Amino acid sequence: MLEEIDHVGIAVNDLEAAVKFYEDAFGAVVVHREVIESDGVEEALINVAESYIQLLTPMHDESPVAKFIAKRGEGIHHIAYRVDSCADALKSVVSHGYEAIDPLPRPGSRGTTVAFISPKSSFGTLIELVQE
Numbered sequence: 001m002l003e004e005i006d007h008v009g010i011a012v013n014d015l016e017a018a019v020k021f022y023e024d025a026f027g028a029v030v031v032h033r034e035v036i037e038s039d040g041v042e043e044a045l046i047n048v049a050e051s052y053i054q055l056l057t058p059m060h061d062e063s064p065v066a067k068f069i070a071k072r073g074e075g076i077h078h079i080a081y082r083v084d085s086c087a088d089a090l091k092s093v094v095s096h097g098y099e100a101i102d103p104l105p106r107p108g109s110r111g112t113t114v115a116f117i118s119p120k121s122s123f124g125t126l127i128e129l130v131q132e
């Protein structure tokens with residue numbers, strides 16, 4: 001069911017500084033940028049083979065990423081697994097008695113369909129399911 005690691009989400013205060021670090025240190029290339037209004041974040045995606053690093057910065061204090069940084073500081077925010085069907089994967093999680101944050105799949109960035117699983121169920125790691 002888990003096809004690939006789609007991306008690792010990293011919460012940062014200064015998106016431009018974080019992008020500059022990856023560009024300078026690793027010659028990395030930003031392949032996509034997007035403001036995701038529903039999550040209150042701006043992202044920069046950096047390509048790593050078939051996966052991405054997703055640098056995320058909050059747009060305002062109510063953003064879940066702002067709350068994450070306030071509580072735990074900058075750093076790894078979530079891991080995203082690529083799945084064939086977000087709906088099927090979400091059903092599997094819920095039908096086995098585990099807690100989803102999103103009751104139904106919803107639009108993510110770059111035209112994907114996503115759903116988040118609660119870290120309470122997944123041993124402290126926020127999991128995102130991504131269907132391309």
Ligand code: CO
Nearest residue numbers: 009054080128
């Ligand atoms: Co993500």
